[in-house]
Amino acid sequence: MTDPKDYKLVTRGVRKTYGPVVALDGADIEMREGEFLTLLGPSGSGKTTLLMAIAGLNDPDRGEIWIDGKLATYLPPFERDVGMVFQNYALFPHMTIYENIAFPLRMRRQGEAAVRAAVRRVLDTVRLPGVEDRMPRELSGGQQQRIALARCFVYEPSIILMDEPLGALDKKLRDALQREVKHLHENLGITVLYVTHDQEEAMVMSDRICLMNDARIEQIGTPADLYFRPASVFAADFLGESNLLSATVAGTGGGEVALTTGDGRTLRGRARDEVEPGARVTLMIRPENVGFASDTEPDNTVEGVLKEVIMSGQITRYFLELPDGAEMVATGLTGGDRGRPETGGTARFGWAAEHTVVLRDH
Amino acid sequence: MTTSARLPEPPGGRAAARRRGPAWLRFWPIAPAVVFLVFFFVYPATLLLGLSAVDAEGAPTIEHYARLFRSDLYVKVLLITLKVAGWTTLLSLVAGYPVAYLLATVRDNTRNMLIIWVLMPFWTSFLVRTFAWIVLLGRSGAVNDLLVALGLVEYPVRMIYNFTGVMIGMVHALMPLCVLTMLSVMINIDTNLTRAASTLGARGGQAFWRVYFPLSVPGVAAGGLLVFITALGFFITPALLGGRKDTMIVQLIIFQIHEVLNWAFAGAIALLLLVTVLAIFFLYDRLLGLSTLSGETAAAGAARRHGIIARAGGRLGRLFTAGMGNLCEAAARLFDRLRPHRADRPRRGLSRGALWVAGLLVVAFLAVPSFFVIPVSFTEEGFLNWPPKGFSLQWYELVFASAEWPKAAARSLVVAVCAASLGMLVGVPAAFVLVRQRFFGKTAVFAFLVSPIIIPNIIIAVSLFYLFSKLALVGTITGLVLGHTVLAIPYVVITVMALIKNYDRRLDQAAWTLGASRLRTFLHVTFPIIRPGLIAAFMFAFIISFDELTIALFVTGGDFTTLPKQMWDDAIMRVNPTLAAVATLLLVFMSCVIVLSEILRRRGAAR
Numbered sequence: 001m002t003d004p005k006d007y008k009l010v011t012r013g014v015r016k017t018y019g020p021v022v023a024l025d026g027a028d029i030e031m032r033e034g035e036f037l038t039l040l041g042p043s044g045s046g047k048t049t050l051l052m053a054i055a056g057l058n059d060p061d062r063g064e065i066w067i068d069g070k071l072a073t074y075l076p077p078f079e080r081d082v083g084m085v086f087q088n089y090a091l092f093p094h095m096t097i098y099e100n101i102a103f104p105l106r107m108r109r110q111g112e113a114a115v116r117a118a119v120r121r122v123l124d125t126v127r128l129p130g131v132e133d134r135m136p137r138e139l140s141g142g143q144q145q146r147i148a149l150a151r152c153f154v155y156e157p158s159i160i161l162m163d164e165p166l167g168a169l170d171k172k173l174r175d176a177l178q179r180e181v182k183h184l185h186e187n188l189g190i191t192v193l194y195v196t197h198d199q200e201e202a203m204v205m206s207d208r209i210c211l212m213n214d215a216r217i218e219q220i221g222t223p224a225d226l227y228f229r230p231a232s233v234f235a236a237d238f239l240g241e242s243n244l245l246s247a248t249v250a251g252t253g254g255g256e257v258a259l260t261t262g263d264g265r266t267l268r269g270r271a272r273d274e275v276e277p278g279a280r281v282t283l284m285i286r287p288e289n290v291g292f293a294s295d296t297e298p299d300n301t302v303e304g305v306l307k308e309v310i311m312s313g314q315i316t317r318y319f320l321e322l323p324d325g326a327e328m329v330a331t332g333l334t335g336g337d338r339g340r341p342e343t344g345g346t347a348r349f350g351w352a353a354e355h356t357v358v359l360r361d362h
Numbered sequence: 363m364t365t366s367a368r369l370p371e372p373p374g375g376r377a378a379a380r381r382r383g384p385a386w387l388r389f390w391p392i393a394p395a396v397v398f399l400v401f402f403f404v405y406p407a408t409l410l411l412g413l414s415a416v417d418a419e420g421a422p423t424i425e426h427y428a429r430l431f432r433s434d435l436y437v438k439v440l441l442i443t444l445k446v447a448g449w450t451t452l453l454s455l456v457a458g459y460p461v462a463y464l465l466a467t468v469r470d471n472t473r474n475m476l477i478i479w480v481l482m483p484f485w486t487s488f489l490v491r492t493f494a495w496i497v498l499l500g501r502s503g504a505v506n507d508l509l510v511a512l513g514l515v516e517y518p519v520r521m522i523y524n525f526t527g528v529m530i531g532m533v534h535a536l537m538p539l540c541v542l543t544m545l546s547v548m549i550n551i552d553t554n555l556t557r558a559a560s561t562l563g564a565r566g567g568q569a570f571w572r573v574y575f576p577l578s579v580p581g582v583a584a585g586g587l588l589v590f591i592t593a594l595g596f597f598i599t600p601a602l603l604g605g606r607k608d609t610m611i612v613q614l615i616i617f618q619i620h621e622v623l624n625w626a627f628a629g630a631i632a633l634l635l636l637v638t639v640l641a642i643f644f645l646y647d648r649l650l651g652l653s654t655l656s657g658e659t660a661a662a663g664a665a666r667r668h669g670i671i672a673r674a675g676g677r678l679g680r681l682f683t684a685g686m687g688n689l690c691e692a693a694a695r696l697f698d699r700l701r702p703h704r705a706d707r708p709r710r711g712l713s714r715g716a717l718w719v720a721g722l723l724v725v726a727f728l729a730v731p732s733f734f735v736i737p738v739s740f741t742e743e744g745f746l747n748w749p750p751k752g753f754s755l756q757w758y759e760l761v762f763a764s765a766e767w768p769k770a771a772a773r774s775l776v777v778a779v780c781a782a783s784l785g786m787l788v789g790v791p792a793a794f795v796l797v798r799q800r801f802f803g804k805t806a807v808f809a810f811l812v813s814p815i816i817i818p819n820i821i822i823a824v825s826l827f828y829l830f831s832k833l834a835l836v837g838t839i840t841g842l843v844l845g846h847t848v849l850a851i852p853y854v855v856i857t858v859m860a861l862i863k864n865y866d867r868r869l870d871q872a873a874w875t876l877g878a879s880r881l882r883t884f885l886h887v888t889f890p891i892i893r894p895g896l897i898a899a900f901m902f903a904f905i906i907s908f909d910e911l912t913i914a915l916f917v918t919g920g921d922f923t924t925l926p927k928q929m930w931d932d933a934i935m936r937v938n939p940t941l942a943a944v945a946t947l948l949l950v951f952m953s954c955v956i957v958l959s960e961i962l963r964r965r966g967a968a969r
Contacts, residue, residue, distance in 0.1 A: 057557050059708045071705040077560040079703060090558035094576045103572075107563035151562065161561075 004066035008033045008191045009054065009159050014063035016049050023049040025215040026063070031159070031193065036185050038194040040202040041212035042238070047195045050212075051161050054193065055084050068158040078107070083152035083160040087167050089144045091136035097123075097147055098132035104155040122154040125184070142173045149184065159191045166201065178204050199239045203227070211235055233359050236284040243290065243328050245283040249275050249358075257358050259283065263324045267300045269356030284357040287317070290330035292341070293350025301350040302328060306343050320349050388799055391791030395811055395851055398788050403814055403848050406825035411636075413828070414629030426630035436614065440634065443611045446525075446600065447593035450532040454540040454589045455582060457533065457724050462541045462581070464721035466548035476721075477542075482729040484538050486952060487909050489929045490945040492602050494731040495531050496522065496937055497738050497746050499603075504734060504748040527603035535599060536592055537728060540585040547581025567690025571683045579679070583650045591639055595818030598911060602933055611635050612820045619824055619916065632821045639818065649675055732949060739942035746937055757943035766921065766928055767944065773839070774908055774925040780843040782903035785850030789903075790896070792851075793858035812852040819912040822848055827916035837919040845913040850903035857902055861895035894963040901959040905952070 004010040009031040016024040024046040031037050039047035052058045054065055056077035065073045072080050083104075091100050098119055105115045123129050126146040136144055145165060152160050165181075166174045182205050185192050196202055202209050203223040211218040211226060211234075219231040230236040233244065247259040247267065257275060259267045269283060293301045307327075308319040316334045318341070321327055330349055341347060417423040430436045461480065465473050483491055498504045499521040506518035521527055551574060559569035597612035611631065618628035703709060734748075742752035761767045789811075796808055814822060826845050827836065835841035869891070873883040911926040918927050925948070932941055 055557075055561055057561070064706075073705055074708045075703050075705050076565070077557075078563045078565040080561075082561060084558065084561040086554045086558055088552065088554060090552065090554040092555060092559075092573055103559070103564075104562040107565075107568060155563070 002030060004064075004071075005069040007031060007066070008035070008068060009193065010064075010066040011050070011054065012064045012066075014050065014053055014060045014065060016046075016053060016058065016060050022215050024053070024060070027212075027217055029210055029217070029220065031191060033191055034189050036182075036192045036194065036205060036207045038196060038202040038206040038209045039212055040196060040199060040209050040238075041218075042197060044214075045212040046215040047197075047212045048163060049215075051163055051193065051195050054159075055082055055161050056080050081158045083155070083157035085145075085148050085152055085160065085162040085165045087164040089136075089148040089165075091144055091147060091151075093136055095136075096132065097134050097136065097139070100136065100147060101151050101154050104151065108155065118154050122150045125153060125188070126150045141169055142177060145169065145177060146180075149181070153184070153188065153190070159193060162192060162194045164196055165194075167196075167198075174201070181205065203239070211238065213238075228357075230284065230357065230359065233282050233284070233361075236282075236357065236359060241287050241329065241331070243283075243285045243287060245285070245326065245328075247281055247283050247358075249277050249279045249281055251277050256353055259356075259358070261324075263322070265302065267356060268353035269300075269358045270354050271358040273360060275358060275360060280361045282359045282361055284359060285328075285351055285355055287329040287331040289355035290328065290349050290351045291332065292318075292330070293348040298350030299353035300356060301348055303346065303348045304328070306341055306345055306347040309341065309343055318347075318349075320347060389795060389801065392795040392807065394788040395792035395855070396807065399811065399814070399848065399851065402826065402829075402844050403822060406829035407817075407821060410625070410629045410821070410825035410828050411633055412629075413626045414633055416626070426627050427633075429627065430630055430634060436611075436631065436634070439609055439611050439614055440638065442607075442609065443594060444638075446528060446532065446596075446608065446610060447590050449529055450536060450593045451540075451586050451590045453529060453533045454537045455544075455586050457727075458537045458540040458544060458585065459578075459582065460717055460720045461537075461724045462544035462548055463578075464717055465541070465545050466551070467553070476725060479725050479729040480538050480541055482538075482732060483534055486732040487926070487945070487948045488535070488598060488911065489926055489933070489941075490732055490735060490948050491535060492531060492599060493746075493933070493937070493941050493945050494734050495527070495534070495603060497734045497748060497942070498731055499527060499530065500746065500748070502747050507748050522603055523605045525604070525608055527605075528600050528608045531599035531603040532593060532596060534728065534731065535596075536589045537724075539592065540589045543585035543588055544578065544581040547584070548578050551577045564687075565691055566687075566694025568687040571687035571690060575686075576679065576683055580650065583646070587642070587646050590642065591816060591818075594635065594639060595820055597820070598930070612818065615820050615824060616915070619827065625828060628824055632824060635818055636821060639816070643816075735942045735945040735949065739939060739946040741939050741942075744938065746939060746942060757939045758947075760940055761943050761947070766923065767925075769921075770923045770925045770928040773842075773923070777839060777842045777846060777924060778904045778908040780839070781846035781850050781907040782900050784843060784847045785854045785903045786896070786900055788847075789851045789854030790858050790899075793855050793862060796855070797859050797862040808855075811855050814848050815852040819849065823913040823916045826913060830917060836917055837922045841917045842914065842924065845917050846907035846910055849910065849913070850906055853902050853906055854899050857899040858896065861892050861899070865892060897959055897962050901955065905955070 002010070004012075007030050009029070011027050011029050014024060014027045015022070027046070027050050029037065029050075039050060041047045049058070053060045054067070056072070056075055056079075059074055063073070064071060067080055067082065077084075092103070095103070101119045101122060102115045105118060110118075119132065120129070123131065126149055128143060128146055128150070131139065131143070131147075136147065139147065148165070162181075166177050169177065178201060181192075184190070185205075194202075194205065206223060208220060208222055209226050210220045213234050219226060219235050221229070226235055226239050230239065236242045237244065245261060245267075247261045250258040250260045250266065252258070252271070252275065255270065257269045257271045259269055259281065261267060267283065275281060291298075302320070302322055304320040304322040306318060307321045308317075310317045310319075311334055314334055315331050318330045318332070319327060320330070328349055414426050415422055415424070417425060461476075465476055465480070468476070496503070500506070501518045501520070501522075503522075505521065506515075509515045510518060521530070555573050555577070556569045559573045564572065595612055597610055597616065600608045600610045601613060611634070615628050615631050615635075618624045618631065738746055738748070738750050739757055740753050740755070741747065741750035742754045742756070743750070792811060796804065796811075823845070826841075826848075830836045830841045830845075835844070865888070869887055870883050873887045874880075878886065909926060910924075911930055914924045914927040915930065918924060923931065925944075929941060929944060932938070
């Protein structure tokens with residue numbers, strides 16, 4: 001077992017129930033100093049429950065939480081040295097921006113001169129100098145979120161928890177703030193535990209992603225791990241677009257797996273884990289790895305009827321109906337050299353064996 | 363709504379010019395309510411106040427006002443009134459705050475259940491409550507009985523017919539109003555704010571005092587103002603539970619009319635009361651702004667206000683909250699040293715438990731006393747003793763056999779149904795116009811329609827008495843109905859306005875696009891949806907009238923009484939178990955009314 005003292009944050013077997021509902025069923029995570037870890041999952045997957053337990057805003061039924069090498073499972077929030085950014089910012093509406101940011105420093109009994117200097121410095125950091133005397137509601141949503149961040153940065157907690165902090169902003173602003181939070185994280189060297197249900201946001205910002213589903217941790221890894229090497233059908237389906245096909249393992253060898261689909265076709269793939277011949281598996285192929293197999297001869301091909309072609313900006317999607325009724329999607333850059341295939345005709349899709357991820361069915 | 367112009371209008375409008383109809387057509391529904399109040403509220407009040415400025419021959423004089431200040435009696439009574447109202451307000455706020463805080467921070471189901479008990483004094487009759495306190499607090503009442511039995515005191519303590527009695531009765535009567543007003547503000551305070559404060563390092567009471575409490579101040583202020591203003595116009599509780607020294611200003615007005623028949627001087631005292639009320643409103647507006655009264659959220663109250671009073675108040679407030687926060691933190695740190703937080707073991711928050719205990723004690727204080735009239739009504743003895751001796755139905759027999767009680771009850775019922783109906787008839791259309799139309803002076807019209815709540819009832823009662831005595835309406839059902847309608851209109855307007863504000867107008871617009879006319883839309887879409895709320899508004903108005911004493915005190919006469927008036931007359935003469943029997947019957951009746959309206963409301967809502 002790892003030593004919790006080597007990490008900024010360690011949780012072990014944290015479990016939380018609300019009456020008969022299990023909100024979190026044994027969560028284990030480890031975070032190193034300066035890391036940006038995102039808890040990603042659909043609503044009700046337990047990510048906010050875990051975050052609240054780490055913040056000290058709910059008491060877990062079981063398990064341990066270590067913050068900065070100290071056991072903190074049942075400590076009150078104000079003895080944990082954490083910072084938290086809430087989705088609706090939670091700026092105190094009756095205080096000025098200055099008073100809001102000074103609040104944690106005053107709670108720590110810092111002198112007024114030190115407070116003033118720290119507030120000015122942190123407002124420069126979030127690029128909002130000179131707003132000290134404004135009230136929170138006089139600022140825009142994006143500015144309020146930057147103030148909420150500043151209020152956390154100013155007292156330099158061991159770890160900053162963020163609960164869907166960009167959820168209430170519109171798309172353009174969200175994209176800009178994602179990069180800004182990312183830069184602040186890099187420049188200040190802070191440790192951030194971030195919660196979101198937006199997989200794109202998780203991929204843009206995180207060093208590692210902790211994918212959660214149904215009160216459990218599904219997979220922890222880098223964005224590339226999760227995208228290219230998902231450990232489960234849920235992970236494959238939740239991140240990005242994917243084609244999922246059912247198959248049976250025919251044989252293994254040389255790092256490759258031979259597979260038989262329902263309609264008797266043979267495909268080749270690469271297994272993440274050991275699979276036994278005869279095992280039922282699901283194949284995951286990313287649409288961007290699938291193309292028309294007219295000129296080249298790829299490892300795997302399927303034939304079917306081209307049902308629909310949808311152009312959405314720079315990407316075009318092609319929908320192929322396979323003989324057994326399953327659907328397969330291929331994406332490509334719009335206006336490529338393929339020309340525009342006719343819908344209703346027969347077409348052949350193909351992809352490489354290395355892009356076929358084999359997932360065991362449970 | 364700015365978008366409404368682009369949304370569909372009802373079919374049938376041929377030309378664009380006709381689409382919105384002539385102005386009078388849009389605004390006429392508000393006219394009956396305004397005209398009604400002008401005739402039966404403004405006009406008589408003006409008459410009465412006018413009387414106070416003329417002498418017997420009709421020549422202008424300041425004699426009556428000079429008399430107010432000639433002896434120190436009236437100023438003294440005014441000061442007593444202010445003192446009683448002030449203490450009532452303070453105690454209601456202090457005891458009500460934990461309850462409101464508890465209600466704001468529990469789950470919805472728990473809250474709804476607790477609110478029923480908090481409102482208990484609201485829907486048990488005024489006089490029932492007062493008798494309950496007589497039963498409880500008297501020399502041989504239940505409280506003294508318990509204290510002596512426990513050996514806490516040797517002799518019964520005097521808790522009634524003095525200031526203590528007045529305070530208990532008035533706080534009991536007015537705290538529900540206070541709790542609900544504070545709750546309406548507290549419920550909008552984001553729970554994340556105190557959580558945020560604790561992650562930022564606020565320990566002990568710091569999060570509460572520096573974040574939650576300042577945000578709840580608009581509710582505290584509004585609740586305090588409402589209690590204070592209402593308390594100024596009280597006379598039932600001081601008269602029945604107080605001693606000679608606890609005379610309130612309203613009692614002086616009643617004396618002038620009933621005993622001396624000096625209209626002009628009664629008018630002068632009434633004006634003194636009115637000026638006091640208006641001065642308090644003015645001060646409140648200066649300090650906090652009247653906008654906080656209409657349930658504006660905490661943010662509006664937190665707006666930085668200008669002016670010396672407001673700024674000084676703000677600074678003092680900040681010092682106070684910071685001081686309280688630091689004090690609580692120090693206490694918490696001391697406590698933590700004795701019993702440190704352990705990282706490996708959960709610790710139940712003591713403060714939450716203490717809050718529940720305090721909250722439930724106050725709720726019990728509000729809900730339990732009324733039930734004490736029930737056992738007393740079955741006593742064999744001739745007085746309200748505790749514990750009641752034996753079992754007998756003699757008092758019930760006496761009530762039903764008497765000439766006055768059944769008649770008074772029937773009359774109260776008829777008057778309440780008529781007043782509530784009339785109030786709905788003029789109040790509902792007015793509420794529609796106030797919510798849906800925009801026009802110049804709308805705020806003023808709204809303030810005018812709800813002003814009978816704010817003006818002490820005694821002024822309305824005395825001036826109506828004056829007007830009705832000229833129109834020969836004193837001692838008639840008509841007179842009572844008209845008077846009670848004046849009081850019912852504000853409640854109907856406020857309740858129905860809240861109802862219409864929550865109504866999704868797109869449903870009407872959908873009906874219009876589907877081809878329904880304005881009338882059919884109202885009949886088949888709007889009305890069925892708002893019906894439960896309308897029933898609630900009717901019930902509200904009904905109870906206001908059924909429990910009303912002030913107007914009844916003047917507009918009835920001789921053997922023409924209402925139930926509350928009859929109870930009052932009896933109580934003034936001698937408190938006896940007959941009243942307990944009537945109070946019990948009233949309690950049962952009111953409970954039936956509440957349950958019935960709840961069933962009607964649920965059935966309507968389920969559809």
